[in-house]
Each structure stands twice: as C-alpha cells, then as structure tokens.
Amino acid sequence: xxxxxxPDGFLSGDVAAGAAVVAMAAVxxxxxxxxxxxxxxxxxxxxxxxxxxxxxxxxxxxxAGGTSGHFLGATLAAVLLGPWLxxxxxxxxxxxQAFAFADGGISALGANVLNMGxxxxxxxxxxxxxxxxxxxxxxxxxxxxxxxxxxxxxxxGAGATSxxxxxxxxxxxxxxxxxxxGVHTLIGIGEAAITVAAVSAVLAARPDLVALADFQxxxxxxxxxxxx
Amino acid sequence: xxWTRVFVALALALAVGLATAASPFASASPDGLExxxxxxxxxxxxxxxxxxxxxxxxxxAFPGVENERLATGLAGFTGTLVVFAFGxxxxxxxxxxx
Numbered sequence: 001x002x003x004x005x006x007p008d009g010f011l012s013g014d015v016a017a018g019a020a021v022v023a024m025a026a027v028x029x030x031x032x033x034x035x036x037x038x039x040x041x042x043x044x045x046x047x048x049x050x051x052x053x054x055x056x057x058x059x060x061x062x063x064a065g066g067t068s069g070h071f072l073g074a075t076l077a078a079v080l081l082g083p084w085l086x087x088x089x090x091x092x093x094x095x096x097q098a099f100a101f102a103d104g105g106i107s108a109l110g111a112n113v114l115n116m117g118x119x120x121x122x123x124x125x126x127x128x129x130x131x132x133x134x135x136x137x138x139x140x141x142x143x144x145x146x147x148x149x150x151x152x153x154x155x156x157g158a159g160a161t162s163x164x165x166x167x168x169x170x171x172x173x174x175x176x177x178x179x180x181x182g183v184h185t186l187i188g189i190g191e192a193a194i195t196v197a198a199v200s201a202v203l204a205a206r207p208d209l210v211a212l213a214d215f216q217x218x219x220x221x222x223x224x225x226x227x228x
Numbered sequence: 229x230x231w232t233r234v235f236v237a238l239a240l241a242l243a244v245g246l247a248t249a250a251s252p253f254a255s256a257s258p259d260g261l262e263x264x265x266x267x268x269x270x271x272x273x274x275x276x277x278x279x280x281x282x283x284x285x286x287x288x289a290f291p292g293v294e295n296e297r298l299a300t301g302l303a304g305f306t307g308t309l310v311v312f313a314f315g316x317x318x319x320x321x322x323x324x325x326x
Binding site for chain 2: 004005006009040044046047051052053054058059061065069088093095096106158161170175179184209
C-alpha cells in the first residue's frame, strides 16, 4: 500500500532533509492558520477529514497492468479547509501511516508530505480559487475544475517523486519519470472521481463547509420547515 | 453547531465503515511507485526505519489476527480512529495556543 509513499532508503539525506524543510514550513504555517483562523465548529472537521482521507487511502483500486492506486486527498482537503489547513491534515495522515503502520519512511516523511500533501494542496488552493473568480458560480463548473485539479495534483506529486529520486541518484529521471507519469495519469482519474464525489456530497449537505467557494449555506432545518 | 456535529458524526461513521469493511477487499496489486520501483529495479533500496521495526500495526495487518481480511479491517478501524483523534487534538491544541 505504498502508492506515492516513499520508504526510507530511496532518497539521499540531502534530498530528504531539503524536502522536510519545505514540508515543515508549510505545515508550520498550517498550524498558524489553525491558530488564527480555525473556528470552534471546524475543529472536529479537521479530524474527520483526516480520518476520511486515511480510510480512503486504504482502498486501493486496480488500474492497468497488475498495478493499483489509491486516493491521496490533498485536493479534497484544500477545497474543504483551504490549502494551509490541508497541509496540516495531510501531515497528520502521513505521520500516523509512517509511525503506526510503517507505510512511508520516517526520514522520507517530509518528502511524502511535500509530494502528497503540500504540492497538491497549494496547487488546488491557487487554481480552484482562481477558477472560482473567473467562472460562472455553478456547482457543475466548480466540480469540473475540482476534478481536473485533483488529477493534476496526483500527476504533479508523481513528477516531484521522480525528481527527488533522480536528485538522490536512486534512478535517473529519464527512467522513472515516464512510467511514474503514465501510472499516475490513471490513478489521477480515480483521485478526480473520488474528490468530485466527496465534494458534491458536502455541497449537497453543507455547502458552507467548502472553503474554496462561497456557496450559500442551506437554511437550518427549522427555518426550512417554517417555510412549508 | 449541532448541525456540524451531526455532519461530523456521519462522516466519521462513513470513514470508519469504509476502513473496516471495504479495505479488506481493496486491490493487493503493487501500486504506483512500488510497481515502478520493482520494474526499474530500485525497490530493494527501500528499508524500514529503526523505529518502524516495531510499528504497532505494520503493513496494515492488526497483530495477532490470523485471518488476513479481519486483520486489515481491524487495522483500518483502529487507524481511522487514531487519525481522527490526532487531527482533532492538533486542531484543538493549535486553537488553544492563541
């Protein structure tokens, strides 16, 4: 169940440390955003989103050629909580996976948080919010861009993994990049499908919980009943 | 507020349910990076860190449970609740430090 989870031994010390510095900066900023912006009602949401992403990451789906893939979740987290809290959520998931389940390395944890969390979350934060400003504010348009960005986040994460492996002298870029992009182009389709399904479920139940768009909240049940 | 609690409870139930009941039936094929690492012959360079030698639930198999599906389901159940508690705890702690 490693997917993009890099184990220890794949990366050189320098590359692992460099990635860890970037990841820690992003997660540290996420903690600051949680400190300053997180309202009380959203505290359990952070936990439940991390739990959902952990659970969904266990569900490997088969893709072509005896290979499987699984959901990563950075785009989903960014769409619901914003990019910086998403970095925090992904770090929580990946840290538990590394320490409790031996999934993904310990020295490689920073690289894993970068590849599967930070890059996707920031990409989603930038692209989805930019698209929201430019596009008509419809659910279909929003879900379409969310799906495209979810796919892109997986492919970018796979590309970053290849670059880190090449910088570590583990495998040349020309050797690992084509198959990594090929496989993750397919895995990204699964990512897009799950992300769109999850976001549309949240939009149906609680549109106000989608951070990267300002859909109007549904009236509380009492108010809705009063109108009948 | 109450409405959010209902939403959180339902989402957590869905997560725990998926991790417990669906994960035992997930594909066991090597995934993305693992497959490429095997094909391009660098899979063997991977190793466990020293602290991972005695991970509580190595490889998503709950220790001491012989039935593989049951071991995976229990690992999913436990892991989902641990991740929920950890995420909730960190968010709570970050907010309180204000």
